[in-house]
Amino acid sequence: MKKYAIAFGFKGKTYNKINKAWNILEKKNNVxxxxxxxPAPHINIITGNTKNIEKIFIILKNIKIKKFKxxxxxxxVLANNELNLYIRWEQNAKLIKIVNKxxxxxxxLFSKIGKYTNSxxxxxxxxxxxxxFGYNNLRSIYNKINFLFKKxxxxxxxxxxxxxxxxxxxxxxxxLK
Numbered sequence: 001m002k003k004y005a006i007a008f009g010f011k012g013k014t015y016n017k018i019n020k021a022w023n024i025l026e027k028k029n030n031v032x033x034x035x036x037x038x039p040a041p042h043i044n045i046i047t048g049n050t051k052n053i054e055k056i057f058i059i060l061k062n063i064k065i066k067k068f069k070x071x072x073x074x075x076x077v078l079a080n081n082e083l084n085l086y087i088r089w090e091q092n093a094k095l096i097k098i099v100n101k102x103x104x105x106x107x108x109l110f111s112k113i114g115k116y117t118n119s120x121x122x123x124x125x126x127x128x129x130x131x132x133f134g135y136n137n138l139r140s141i142y143n144k145i146n147f148l149f150k151k152x153x154x155x156x157x158x159x160x161x162x163x164x165x166x167x168x169x170x171x172x173x174x175x176l177k
Contacts, residue, residue, distance in 0.1 A: 001049045001111060002165045006060070006102060007042035009158030009173070014072070014087070014126075015041050017152075021128055021145040028144055033132040039170045041126050042160055043070075043089060045099055046107060047114035053161060056106045057172045060159055063105060067157040067176040068094055074149050075128065077138070082131045085141065087152065089124035 022035035050056065070089045078084040089095075099122070107113060116122055128148065133141060142149065161172035 001051050002053070002163055004048065004050050004053055004056075004110075004171075005042075005044045005160075005162040005164055005168075006046040006056070006106070007044045007160045007162055008156045009040060009042050009160045010154045010156050011158070012154050014152045014154040017148055018087070018126065018128065021148050024144050025129055025133075025141060029133065029137060029141060031129050031133045031137075031141065034127050034130040037168050038127070039162065039168050040160070042162070043124050043126055043156075044116075045102055045122075046110065046117045047164070048110035048117065049112040050110045052109040053163075053171065056109050057161055057174075059105050059109075060102065060161075061174055063101060065098055065101070065159070065176055067155050068098070069153055069155050070095065070124070072152040072154075074151060076125070083129075083133060083135070083138075084127060085129040085133070085138075086125040086127045087148065089126070091124055095124060 018041040025031040026035060072087050072089050074088070076086055076088040078086070100119070129141065157176050159174040159176065160170045163169045163171050
């Protein structure tokens with residue numbers, strides 16, 4: 001049984017800004033825990049354990065999901081034991097409808113679903129940095145990547161299946177029309 005994530009992907013201006021931020025944070029602050037593991041900027045929908053990834057891929061390929069636009073007011077910080085700096089995305093009716101459709105069709109194929117997949121806890125977010133920074137260098141990080149602390153919009157045009165058993169690897173990609 002492997003750990004997988006179903007995630008939305010995108011390839012526009014925000015994608016490029018995130019990669020630029022990852023590069024800056026690694027070189028200037030040695031903040032690379034997340035960026036060195038993530039295969040691409042993404043928004044997780046479902047995480048969990050499954051041995052049915054091929055079946056999930058076929059189901060997702062056959063769901064008629066069109067590409068759609070998401071807006072972001074900027075960055076947020078989850079302040080748990082490990083800080084998580086992320087781009088937060090709007091949680092609009094269209095997004096919720098698509099996420100619920102995906103959950104309904106494939107969640108039964110996961111034996112253990114991540115606790116943040118639950119609709120009441122799920123936040124549409126793209127992680128920028130996680131684990132290897134703290135409150136003491138948050139100001140420095142802000143000063144170096146303040147171009148991300150703005151409103152963004154992006155067209156969600158991909159669904160990724162990401163194996164995160166060890167290092168995150170995109171195993172399947174679905175292009176949204």
